[in-house]
Amino acid sequence: MTSFLDFEKPIAALESRIIELRETADEGSLDIESEITKLQTKSAKMLRDTYSNxxxxQKTQVARHPERPHFKDFVAGLFDEFIPLGGDRNFGDDQAILGGFAKMGGQRLIVIGHEKGDDTESRLRHNFGMGKPEGYRKAIRLMDIADRFSLPVVTLVDTSGAFPGVSAEERGQAEAIARSTEKCLSLGVPMVAVIVGEGGSGGAVALAAAERVLMLEHAVYSVISPEGCASILWRTGDKADIAADAMKITAQNLKKLGVIDRIVKEPIGGAHRDTGLCIANLGKAIAEEIEDLTALDRRELRAMRREKFLKIGTL
Structure with a gap:
């Protein structure tokens, strides 16, 4: 059963009532199928109305939903083959940022992304998707391979931000993020970045400085978390909702501002309610973008990125 968010409590109450009625019906005590059908129709309408506004x-909460599909789910659903590559050839292998060779239809490519994990053990192993310097250096290594063998690059961004620990700073976190961003901008092959959940700060930009940036409908993308922004401005995280509204972090706002290029529709109720449909929608969008970009040469791709990012913020 889907975990409900705070703002979904009225929907949760209806779903619980439907389950109770089904259990009663299973016992054969009375025929209540018509009542169940009415409640299902009401629940579906409430879900649709809620998610349209x-x-x-609230979008931030949806983007963080524990059942939302993660990197491993997208890889399993989008690609016919996936050969993971590990290590930065310098320090170690960061499990928060994964990547390797992949095949999508007949197109071979390099895929890189953040993995948050989906239970306590895997979340700890993947450090909740917060990349360390060796993760970003691994991404640079994979992008170098893509450039060398003329393979398109697809990145799946889902992180609250790069790991802020002392150990990461000691190993050059800021430098690794900067060089990963620089590598994205200098690639001579097509690059499509997708914000699939949270796109947090430089930890996200380091894998998203592409000529085509896509966002799932209920994903968020920002320079700092709403809680972090509220803590700085008002010395309390309780005003995170006000900060989220002011920061323009939704796909719809960012599309208007020119930060992203395309919004990929999610199933009604969010990606976690129909992972298969969400992945199918995303796969179609990525394939279309790669097909358009493969017609461009290295010089045109770099010029497109330069123009895109220099234009952001201008009137």
Missing amino acids: LTPW
């Missing part, structure tokens, strides 16, 4: 803070 989400606030930025």
Whole structure:
């Protein structure tokens, strides 16, 4: 059963009532199928109405939903083959940022992305998707391979931000993020970045400085988390909803501002309610973007990125 968010409590109450009625019906005590059908129709309408009017803070909660598909789910659903590559050839292998060779239809490519994990053990192993310097250096290594063998690059971004620990700073976190961003901008092959959940700060930009940036409908992308922004401005995280609204972190706002290029529709109720449909929608969008970009040469791709990012913020 789907975990419900705070703003979904009325929907949760209806779903619980439906389950109770089904259990009663299974016992054969009375025929209540018509009542169940009415409640299902009401629940579906409430879900549709709720998700058509989400606030930025509510979208943030959806983007963080524990059942939302992660890197491993997208890889399994999008690609016919995936050969993971590990290590930065310098320090170690970061499990928060994964990548390797992949095949999508007849197209061979390099895929890189953040993996948050889906239970306590895997979340700890993947450090909740917060990359360390060796993760970003691994991404640079994979992008170098893509450039050398003329393979398109697809990145799947889902992180609250790069790991802020002392050990990461000691190993050059800022430098690794900067060089990964630089590598994205200098690639001579097509690059499509997708914000699939949270796109947090430089930890996200380091894998998203592409000529085509896509976002799932209920994903968020920002320079700092709403809680972090609220803590700085008002010395409390309780005003995160106000910060989220002011920061323009939703796909719809970012499309208007020119930060992203395309919004990929999610199933009603969010990607976690129909992972298969969400992945199918995303796969179609990525394939279309790669097909358009493969017609461009190295000089045109670099010029497109330069123009895109220099234009952001201009009137």
